[in-house]
Amino acid sequence: MSIAADLIRGNTDMIILAQLMNQDSYGYRINSRIRSATDQRYELKEATLYTAFRRLEEAGYISSYWGDEDSGARRRYYSITPQGKLAYQKMLEDWKIANDLISRLITPESDCTTEAL
Amino acid sequence: MSIAADLIRGNTDMIILAQLMNQDSYGYRINSRIRSATDQRYELKEATLYTAFRRLEEAGYISSYWGDEDSGARRRYYSITPQGKLAYQKMLEDWKIANDLISRLITPESDCTTEAL
DNA sequence: CGCAATACCTCGCCTGTCAAGGTATCTACT
DNA sequence: AGTAGATACCTTGACAGGCGAGGTATTGCG
Numbered sequence: 001m002s003i004a005a006d007l008i009r010g011n012t013d014m015i016i017l018a019q020l021m022n023q024d025s026y027g028y029r030i031n032s033r034i035r036s037a038t039d040q041r042y043e044l045k046e047a048t049l050y051t052a053f054r055r056l057e058e059a060g061y062i063s064s065y066w067g068d069e070d071s072g073a074r075r076r077y078y079s080i081t082p083q084g085k086l087a088y089q090k091m092l093e094d095w096k097i098a099n100d101l102i103s104r105l106i107t108p109e110s111d112c113t114t115e116a117l
Numbered sequence: 118m119s120i121a122a123d124l125i126r127g128n129t130d131m132i133i134l135a136q137l138m139n140q141d142s143y144g145y146r147i148n149s150r151i152r153s154a155t156d157q158r159y160e161l162k163e164a165t166l167y168t169a170f171r172r173l174e175e176a177g178y179i180s181s182y183w184g185d186e187d188s189g190a191r192r193r194y195y196s197i198t199p200q201g202k203l204a205y206q207k208m209l210e211d212w213k214i215a216n217d218l219i220s221r222l223i224t225p226e227s228d229c230t231t232e233a234l
Numbered sequence: 235c236g237c238a239a240t241a242c243c244t245c246g247c248c249t250g251t252c253a254a255g256g257t258a259t260c261t262a263c264t
Numbered sequence: 265a266g267t268a269g270a271t272a273c274c275t276t277g278a279c280a281g282g283c284g285a286g287g288t289a290t291t292g293c294g
Contacts, residue, residue: 005251005252006126006127006251006280006281007127007128007211007212007215008215008218008219009123009126009127009250009251009281010123010124010126010127010250011124011219012250012251014223015219015222015223018222018223018224019222026272026273027272027273028271028272028273029272034222037221037222038218038221038222041214041218042218042222044251045251045252045253046252046273046274047251047252047253047254047274047275047276048250048251048252050273050274050275051250051251051252051275052250055250071259071260072259072260072271072272073258073259073260073270073271073272073273074258074259074272074273075271075272075273076272076273092223094124095124095219095223097158098124098125099216101125101155101158101159102125102128102132102212104154104155105132105135105136105151105154105155105159106131106132106135106209106212107135122282122283123249123250123282125282126250126281126282127281129281129282143241143242144241144242145240145241145242146241161282162282162283162284163242163243163283164243164244164245164282164283164284164285165281165282165283167242167243167244168244168281168282168283169281169282172281188290188291189240189241189290189291190239190240190241190242190289190290190291191241191242191289191290192240192241192242193241193242235294236293236294237292237293237294238291238292238293239290239291239292239293240289240290240291240292241288241289241290241291242287242288242289242290243286243287243288244285244286244287244288245284245285245286245287246283246284246285246286247282247283247284247285248281248282248283248284249280249281249282250279250280250281251278251279251280251281252277252278252279253276253277253278253279254275254276254277254278255274255275255276255277256273256274256275256276257272257273257274258271258272258273259270259271259272259273260269260270260271260272261268261269261270261271262267262268262269262270263266263267263268263269264265264266264267264268
């Protein structure tokens with residue numbers, strides 16, 4: 001994957017919550033969706049994914065339950081909580097703000113000579 | 118500051134290099150610029166700033182020299198190297214890509230029912 | 235003289251990422 | 265029956281970046 005690994009750091013939680021805004025889902029599927037949504041250009045490492053689940057559950061942003069599939073491997077489903085939805089909204093706002101700030105910082109005005117030291 | 122701390126992680130180097138694209142500068146001033154460019158909403162913590170300088174110099178992206186001011190505290194000026202400029206361009210590209218990917222991931226299509234499991 | 239502002243720096247902790255390893259189930263092929 | 269691959273879960277330990285807390289030195293002001 002290589003691309004944008006560290007850049008996405010700090011957005012993992014938001015990405016996972018976003019996936020759960022639609023509907024309950026489980027680890028493997030969430031990652032598949034991320035992969036397809038990014039044309040195979042990005043995915044969460046499993047360790048990262050499952051640590052994030054623990055963290056989000058700890059924070060009360062998601063809750064989990066075992067699926068009752070009668071075939072295939074067992075799945076642990078995650079559901080976003082009301083607090084999780086709030087947190088997601090907040091993360092979205094923060095992300096937009098951060099983006100705005102960063103874009104200001106990496107496209108500096110060319111004029112620097114006139115300003116005082 | 119609070120806002121967007123972890124979100125900017127991984128962008129620190131790019132931000133610093135961007136400041137040096139214009140002209141040589143020094144730690145304190147770079148941070149002042151960041152503060153004013155963001156309307157006082159963001160700044161690098163000093164520890165973060167100076168570790169970044171070490172890291173960037175180590176990588177060969179910047180070089181440093183002591184200013185010859187005959188008044189005021191001594192200043193260590195930093196200059197971006199040709200490699201640094203290349204790295205900066207690359208970081209910019211990566212940032213754009215990462216942004217594109219993230220925005221895809223946090224604004225999911227509402228239709229999910231039709232697709233195969 | 236003391237204080238604020240400018241200007242630099244380091245140590246050590248915390249947190250998030252991830253390589254590496256592990257488990258179990260089901261399908262398909264040999 | 266064996267085995268390979270996909271699905272699906274999980275943990276441990278190392279590493280890197282951010283940053284709180286602490287430090288130094290200079291200048292100017294009241």
